[in-house]
Amino acid sequence: MTRPAASLPVDQNPLLAIALMSSAMLILPVMDITAKYLSQDLPPLEVTFGRFFFQFLISLVLAVVTGRLAHLRGQQPVINYLRGIFLAAASLCFFTAVKFMSVATAISIFFIEPMVLTILAALILKEQVGIRRISAILVGLVGAVIILRPNLAEIGLVSLLPVVTAFLFSFYLLINRLYPVTDGLLTIQFSAGLSGSLLLGTALLAANLAGIEGMEFLMPSGGQSGLLVLIGLISFGAHGLVVAAFQRGSASLLAPLQYIEIVSATLFGYLVFSDFPDGPTWIGIALIIGSGLYIAHRERKRNSRVQPAVADV
Numbered sequence: 001m002t003r004p005a006a007s008l009p010v011d012q013n014p015l016l017a018i019a020l021m022s023s024a025m026l027i028l029p030v031m032d033i034t035a036k037y038l039s040q041d042l043p044p045l046e047v048t049f050g051r052f053f054f055q056f057l058i059s060l061v062l063a064v065v066t067g068r069l070a071h072l073r074g075q076q077p078v079i080n081y082l083r084g085i086f087l088a089a090a091s092l093c094f095f096t097a098v099k100f101m102s103v104a105t106a107i108s109i110f111f112i113e114p115m116v117l118t119i120l121a122a123l124i125l126k127e128q129v130g131i132r133r134i135s136a137i138l139v140g141l142v143g144a145v146i147i148l149r150p151n152l153a154e155i156g157l158v159s160l161l162p163v164v165t166a167f168l169f170s171f172y173l174l175i176n177r178l179y180p181v182t183d184g185l186l187t188i189q190f191s192a193g194l195s196g197s198l199l200l201g202t203a204l205l206a207a208n209l210a211g212i213e214g215m216e217f218l219m220p221s222g223g224q225s226g227l228l229v230l231i232g233l234i235s236f237g238a239h240g241l242v243v244a245a246f247q248r249g250s251a252s253l254l255a256p257l258q259y260i261e262i263v264s265a266t267l268f269g270y271l272v273f274s275d276f277p278d279g280p281t282w283i284g285i286a287l288i289i290g291s292g293l294y295i296a297h298r299e300r301k302r303n304s305r306v307q308p309a310v311a312d313v
Contacts, residue, residue, distance in 0.1 A: 017249025021257045024241035029265035031234040032094070032103045033272055034227050039099040042224060045207065045215050047231070048092045049200040052084075054232025056193025059186055072190045074183040083175055083188075084195030090168035092200065097161035101151055102275035104266040108285045109147055109162035110169075111259070114292045115140045117170040118299075124174060136294040143287025146280055185243050189236055252300040259289050 031051070038047045063069045074080050097106045115137040121127040144163070151159035181188065207215035220228060245254055262285060269275040277285065 011248070013248045014250075014253060017245045017247075017254060018257065020241045020245035020248070021254045022260055024238045024245065025257055025260035026264045027234060027241075028238045028261055029103055029107070029268050031231050031238070032098055032107070032265065033268045034231055034234075035095045036098040036103055037272065038224060038227055038231075039095060042218055042220060043215050044096040044099050045092060045200065045204055046217055046220075047228070048088065048095045049197065049204055050220075050228030051091060051095075051231045051235055052088055052193050052196030052200060054193075054229050055189060055235050056197050058232055058236050059190035059193050063186055063190065066186075068186060071184065072187055074187040074191060076179060076182060077191065079175065079179045080183065080188060080191035081195040083172055084192035085199055086168050086172040086175065087192055088196030088199050090165045090172065091196070093161045093165040093168065097158060097165070100155045100158050102273065102277070103269045104262060104275065104277055105147060105151065105281060106162045107262055107265045108277075108281070108288060109144055109159075110166050111262070111288050111292055112140055112144045112163065113166040113169055113173075114295045116166045117173055118295055120167075120170050120174060121177070125177065130298070133295055133298050136291040136298070140288050140291030140295075143284040143291065146284035146287070150280070185240060189239065193232075252296065255296040256293055259292070262289070 035044070035047050035051070038050075059072075063072050094106060094110065118127075118129060118133060118137060122129045148159055148163075183191075204215070204217055208217050266277060
C-alpha cells in the first residue's frame with residue numbers, strides 16, 4: 001500500500017519505469033504478509049508502530065551517512081507530518097484488517113481508493129465528475145460489496161477496515177494535490193516515519209496505561225524484531241521504487257501496474273497461509289480493477305486537457 005509522494009524531473013525511460021513499478025508491486029505484499037504473520041502473536045498496533053519506527057531509523061541513518069541530516073526538516077514540515085499521520089492511520093487499519101482476513105481480499109477492497117478519491121475530490125476540491133466516471137464508481141462499489149458480503153457475515157465490521165483505509169489514503173492523496181511535494185524522498189520518508197512513530201507510539205502507550213486488551217505492548221522475540229525491521233525496510237525500499245518509476249514514466253503508463261499487487265498478494269497468501277480468493281471474490285476484484293482502470297483513463301484525459309505536461313499524483 002504505497003503511492004509516490006514526489007517526482008523530480010529525470011530522463012524518461014518507460015521500460016525502466018515499468019520494471020521499477022512492477023518490482024515494487026511484487027514486493028509490497030511481502031510487507032503485508034509479514035504483518036499478518038506477526039499479528040498472530042503481536043497486536044496490530046505494535047506491528048504498525050514497528051513499521052514506521054524502523055522506517056524512521058533507516059531514513060535517519062541514511063541521512064547521517066549521506067550528509068543530508070540538515071535537509072530532513074524539509075520545506076513544508078507541517079504538511080509532511082500531516083501526510084505521515086494519515087499514512088500511519090491508514091496502515092494501522094490495514095494491518096488490523098489482515099489479522100482477520102486474507103491479504104489479497106483486503107488489498108482488493110482497498111483498491112476502491114480511486115473511486116473514493118474521485119468522490120472526495122468532487123466534494124472537497126469541487127472537481128467536475130462526469131456521468132461515465134460516476135458509472136465507473138458505482139460498478140467498483142458493486143465489486144466491493146460482492147467481496148465484503150461474506151466477510152461481513154464471517155468476521156463482522158472488521159472487514160470494513162480496508163474501506164476505512166481507502167478513505168484515509170484518499171485524504172493523504174488529497175493533501176498531495178493541495179500541497180504539491182517539494183521535498184526529496186529521504187525527507188518524506190523521514191517525516192512519515194517520525195510522525196507515524198509519534199502517533200502510534202502514543203496510542204500504544206495510552207493503550208497500555210488504560211489496559212486495553214489486544215493493544216498492549218508485548219516484547220517481541222529476536223525473530224519478531226527482525227521481521228519488524230524487514231517491514232520497515234520493505235516500506236522504505238518499495239516507496240523508493242515507486243517514486244523512481246514515476247520519475248521515469250507517466251502516471252497513465254504506470255497506474256494499471258498497481259494491480260499486480262493483487263496477484264502477488266494472492267500468491268504469497270496462498271504459499272504462507274493457504275488463502276485463495278473464491279469465485280465471487282474474483283468477480284468483485286475484476287469489477288474493482290476495471291473501474292479503477294477506467295477512472296485512471298478518464299483522469300488522464302481530463303488532465304491532458306487542463307495541463308499538457310501531467311505531473312504524477
